Amino acid sequence: MGEAQHSGGCLCGGVRYRIAGRLRDAVACHCSQCRRMTGHFGAFTGCRRARLSLEADATLAWYDSSPGVRRGFCAGCGATLFWDNGARPYIAVAVGTLDAPTGIALAAHLFTADRGDYYEIADGLPQHADDMPETRIIEPPRSPADR
Amino acid sequence: MPNESGGSGGCLCGGVRYRVDGALSDVGACHCSQCRRTTGHFFAATTCAKAALSFGSDATLAWYESSPGIRRGFCSRCGASLFWDDSARDEIDILAGTLDAPTGLVLVDHIFVADKGDYYEIADGLPQYPQRPPAT
Numbered sequence: 001m002g003e004a005q006h007s008g009g010c011l012c013g014g015v016r017y018r019i020a021g022r023l024r025d026a027v028a029c030h031c032s033q034c035r036r037m038t039g040h041f042g043a044f045t046g047c048r049r050a051r052l053s054l055e056a057d058a059t060l061a062w063y064d065s066s067p068g069v070r071r072g073f074c075a076g077c078g079a080t081l082f083w084d085n086g087a088r089p090y091i092a093v094a095v096g097t098l099d100a101p102t103g104i105a106l107a108a109h110l111f112t113a114d115r116g117d118y119y120e121i122a123d124g125l126p127q128h129a130d131d132m133p134e135t136r137i138i139e140p141p142r143s144p145a146d147r
Numbered sequence: 148m149p150n151e152s153g154g155s156g157g158c159l160c161g162g163v164r165y166r167v168d169g170a171l172s173d174v175g176a177c178h179c180s181q182c183r184r185t186t187g188h189f190f191a192a193t194t195c196a197k198a199a200l201s202f203g204s205d206a207t208l209a210w211y212e213s214s215p216g217i218r219r220g221f222c223s224r225c226g227a228s229l230f231w232d233d234s235a236r237d238e239i240d241i242l243a244g245t246l247d248a249p250t251g252l253v254l255v256d257h258i259f260v261a262d263k264g265d266y267y268e269i270a271d272g273l274p275q276y277p278q279r280p281p282a283t
Binding site for chain 2: 009026035036039044045061065073076077078079080096097100102104106116117119120122123
């Protein structure tokens with residue numbers, strides 16, 4: 001599990017964020033939307049929305065990729081930053097945008113039925129053909145920041 | 148294997164659509180800190196001749212100069228990462244995830260693994276280079 005405070009941002013610095021409390025471990029998403037967006041496949045950690053604060057958001061833009069789901073990116077440099085399903089209390093944060101060290105680990109692969117044909121998944125982690133109902137299992141324990 | 152017959156692709160929203168009439172190289176992965184921040188994980192791209200790349204739509208294509216002479220192409224509407232372009236080269240990198248399936252391509256190596264994220268392992272057995280690959 002991660003440390004109690006994290007920060008991150010895009011490549012150009014137009015978006016900078018802080019996350020209070022622990023992060024859940026990361027999941028990789030191989031769905032066709034994540035693959036087109038990231039240019040390979042996605043990897044996301046997550047936190048309760050209220051624990052995410054934006055220190056710079058001048059270039060933060062949102063794209064509605066499905067009903068009720070929006071993807072946050074930087075309009076200045078194109079970085080993939082967030083995946084936000086309004087029906088969930090958590091917001092997903094693209095792990096590559098976190099400042100090092102993240103202190104978390106990749107825990108599973110989702111939507112592997114949509115995986116690209118040019119790579120293999122060889123890390124031995126659990127693979128799910130579509131979504132993973134067990135997502136709750138890898139959500140972090142309650143943090144003082146939630147109370 | 149390289150794909151000699153080219154292919155097509157585009158971003159998530161369709162604002163950028165491209166085609167390649169010419170060979171696509173095998174795919175290389177880059178774990179440098181810039182690629183990791185841009186993609187949100189790490190980068191994987193094929194390469195083609197710039198002269199072979201054409202656009203069916205580029206209405207939303209935007210460029211960010213990430214280093215002197217280097218620009219990264221993305222969609223300004225959906226945020227998709229699409230291209231990596233070194234102005235000194237006659238070839239351009241196309242992010243493999245934006246290609247329409249099937250690509251017929253194979254990932255062949257990992258570069259800049261010294262900058263890899265701490266939250267994942269590279270376990271596919273492919274060659275890994277701390278920084279740039281050896282000159283070919």
